[in-house]
Amino acid sequence: MKYVQLRAFHHVALHGSFSRAADALGLTQPAVSDQVLSLEQAYDVLLFDRRKKQIALTEQGESLLQITRPMFELESHAAEFLTASRALTSGELRVVADSAFHVTEVLSRFRSRYPKVHITLRSGNSQDVETALAGYHADIGVLGSSVHSQRFESIALGASPIIAFAARSLPDLPAGATELADLAAFPLVFREVGSKTRQKLEDRARQLGVTLRPAIEAEGREAVREIVAAGGGIGFVSRAEFGNDGRLAQIPIAGPAILMTETVVCLSQRRDVRMIRAFMTIAGKYGTRD
Numbered sequence: 001m002k003y004v005q006l007r008a009f010h011h012v013a014l015h016g017s018f019s020r021a022a023d024a025l026g027l028t029q030p031a032v033s034d035q036v037l038s039l040e041q042a043y044d045v046l047l048f049d050r051r052k053k054q055i056a057l058t059e060q061g062e063s064l065l066q067i068t069r070p071m072f073e074l075e076s077h078a079a080e081f082l083t084a085s086r087a088l089t090s091g092e093l094r095v096v097a098d099s100a101f102h103v104t105e106v107l108s109r110f111r112s113r114y115p116k117v118h119i120t121l122r123s124g125n126s127q128d129v130e131t132a133l134a135g136y137h138a139d140i141g142v143l144g145s146s147v148h149s150q151r152f153e154s155i156a157l158g159a160s161p162i163i164a165f166a167a168r169s170l171p172d173l174p175a176g177a178t179e180l181a182d183l184a185a186f187p188l189v190f191r192e193v194g195s196k197t198r199q200k201l202e203d204r205a206r207q208l209g210v211t212l213r214p215a216i217e218a219e220g221r222e223a224v225r226e227i228v229a230a231g232g233g234i235g236f237v238s239r240a241e242f243g244n245d246g247r248l249a250q251i252p253i254a255g256p257a258i259l260m261t262e263t264v265v266c267l268s269q270r271r272d273v274r275m276i277r278a279f280m281t282i283a284g285k286y287g288t289r290d
Contacts, residue, residue, distance in 0.1 A: 008035035097142035102262035127194035142198035152276030160240035161257035177254040188216035
């Protein structure tokens, strides 16, 4: 087995394309294709399904990628160690968040300190965040709950209670703190399965013996907001994320607060990656490490 062949496979698997892998490696596409093909022929395995327009890993390819990920991560660590005296002057930090509200200040301060690092931020529910981190598709995650797992290192940034909200024009709009059982009588607008807000609400409802049946399920917080603003029913969000929208009215939920704890997380095995470590260090100034 040759290092260049394994490196070519790894980058094709990560980028999902021979051409993008070639760009990342500074090689031609035929050179990368030949290296991967040579690896497959040497061990009589098929690592990629090439029958589709977009290549896909085979089962054997997926298994090999799980081996090469930590291998090339260690190579990255070695390079970082040898260049430890240099500042972060390039690279990309990939952040995936169920809500970016609590992490905006950390992002701003990171950007001020490392202006040449390119930051990408995409949204997803809590399940999406954990999947992206585990698959090395993101470096930093932001979750709406505390994380108690050796798999992740986490820093809590703050907590905020879940509230209900509705369009001000909604007929019979509840006034003041309202029981979940009373809110259940209205059409409910929920986020998709995998949302931590939804999970926490459903957990509390079960404790109270209340059934919450969504009339509408929408993917993403903004979709829920727009449906509710149009009179589609009652939605739920943490108070910190409610914002200022004149179309909407807050409805406190009666009883003990249902808290959303916004948490910055990374994979424990990747915490020493220099860019991740730099971000977590800045985040640590605003929260408490778990």
